[in-house]
Amino acid sequence: MAFPLQGDDAARHTPPTPIPDPYWVAFSKSCAELIDIPLANNDLPTDHKWLELLSGNSLETESNQFTAPIASAYSGHQFGVWAGQLGDGRAILLGDIANQELQLKGAGKTAYSRMGDGRAVLRSSIREFLCSEAMHSLGIPTSRALAVVGSKMPVIRETRETAAVCARVAPSFVRVGHFEHFASLQNTERLKELADDLIAKHYPDCRNSKIPYLELFKSISSRNATLVAQWQAVGFCHGVLNSDNISALGLTIDYGPFGFLDQFQIDHICNHSDHSGRYAYHRQPQVMHWNMACLASAMLPLIELSHSDEEAQTLLRSALEEFPITYAAAWQKSFRDKLGLHTSEEADIELIERLLQLMHDSRVDYTTLFRSLGNIDKSTLVKDIALRDHFIDRDGIDLWLKDYLTRLAKESLGDEARRTIMNTVNPKYVLRNHLAQHAIELAQQDDFSEVHKLLNILNKPFDEQPENESYSQAPAEHLQSISVSCSS
Structure with missing residues (x-):
């Protein structure tokens, strides 16, 4: 290992x-x-x-x-x-x-x-x-x-x-940067050793492929496409998606200036060192795709062991084009699940995107909003839905809720069953920056009790935990601007 x-x-x-x-x-x-x-x-x-x-x-x-x-x-x-x-x-x-x-x-x-x-x-x-x-x-x-x-x-x-x-x-800390390293040295022998080890230990199905190294690339790319879709769905921003911080197993690694979204901003930047916004929330999918292009370039010599340079480039280019398809499918499924939609309709994507735009315009708390959607019954009147109060554009959210209720009516699951399922994908508790900061400040005074408490709460993120209700709430206004840098 x-x-x-x-x-x-x-x-x-x-x-x-x-x-x-x-x-x-x-x-x-x-x-x-x-x-x-x-x-x-x-x-x-x-x-x-x-x-x-x-x-x-x-x-x-x-x-x-x-x-x-x-x-x-x-x-x-x-x-x-x-x-x-x-x-x-x-x-x-x-x-x-x-x-x-x-x-x-x-x-x-x-x-x-x-x-x-x-x-x-x-x-x-x-x-x-x-x-x-x-x-x-x-x-x-x-x-x-x-x-x-x-x-x-x-x-x-x-x-x-x-x-x-x-x-x-x-299981392994091998990352895209390991492939880039030996590719930059034009050391195909080391590249092959690295790829063979990954296939043997972590991607055994690739051995059965006609082109095992191409299949390895596809598998790594697919895992990372699905991973970034999961980040987007839970409102997680990594902060520094450099290619050397990308796992060859599709794991979230190298936690630095990360952050979970509080007030939703589609272009939120969690790392105050990221002056250009390269790693903003809405850019994470395209940056991960870019990193997979770096991996494809690094793995090109392996495909050239069995194919001409032109054929190898064509194969990898085609494989790279699967990333946005895999990402889109995972993203759409995740957000359908978050809305309690277990069948699929083409109009669902517009419904999801309209909600995100309304949330962005009103800076609505991301985690709280999606958790509260489970409280809506199919028979609820729009005027009685409490989450309306979080939106500045009342007409816009009322129209969205009307369309959402119409869409829910097409689902066969009853309200309680749907609510139970939604509450397994929409967490109530995430590691908000102000909670982590409070635990850190106590720890710096040799009081580690809040670190232990947070760990226990976050181990059950989908549970109600009424005794810890305050940990699920959006931060007060003066705590919303905590910034994090690469320094550690």
Whole structure:
């Protein structure tokens, strides 16, 4: 399972650099169960050596030894510009455990840290931990977060902060940037090793294809097309969709300046470093398509092993054209589900787009609005629907609701059955920025209770949880402008 390529041109042996006096900040029971870590009654490992391991201070527990930690080389495009060699600047892959890879983020310098210190700070580590686990509970493919370990060791970013290490788990951390790296070096042998390993471990059906490497590209592209449709449906903005941040398994990885939509803006930018809006909410699908074009270019030499240059380009170009088709189908299904429409009519797309435009014009809270749609019965009168009050254009929303009720009348499911299904796709709880910020501010004062509480709430995002009702509400006006950057 571990990184498939050996040799200094692909990865460097990189032991973590210890941190002083490590302590638990957060721990995911769910992720621990995934990789078979025995837990005590306090939901922490029974083996106390796990704290030392996940802080980077040791390479073994009572039942696990990680003898060959590495940092890998990759390249990529950042904000649309070729950046050359990048690599794991502060991520160290410890090795395999229970068919997953265990990686530490923030465990010290690597050969690819360049001018960086290889460290992560408490603030960004908590955000990544909470969002990784929240996305998993939302049913969206993602890397997992096992734990955050803190230390009072100072780390300098815009201000003086404290260090933390986030333990990440995934079936593989191979990304588009790995393919781009070896393609840029014209190293077809390494490209082939990388592709063969992915096929053997993660895409076995590709072996039965007439052109296995082309089928591998199609599979990676299809997974990422579906992934970005899921992001759009839940209102998630990644923030930095550089090609080196795109998983070869179609997972959400590299949580940085992400954000869930509060007030809906179709062109919302969650990363204040993204001055051009390249990674705005509405541009995520086209940027992911662009990243798949980068992958196609990198995989071209593999197709040329069995086809002429012209034939290989034609095959990959045709395969790349499947991305928007796959995305559109996944997007349309997701939003039909969000509206409780389980049959398909051509006019549904216009209905969805009209609602999104009305939400944009009135800056309606995204998560609350879609959750509240389940409360509408087929017999409800438009004038009695409470969500009308969230819209400035009352005539516009009334007309939409009239058309929506007409459309619901064509559905065979009863109101209760439809509501139950809608409440399994429209979450009540997401990781809103102001909630994460409050948990971070307490954690910076050594109070981790809010991190634990948020984790428990976000583990059940579709449940009502009446005792946590306030966590489902839109942020107050003075909390709506929290901004996040790439700094971590």
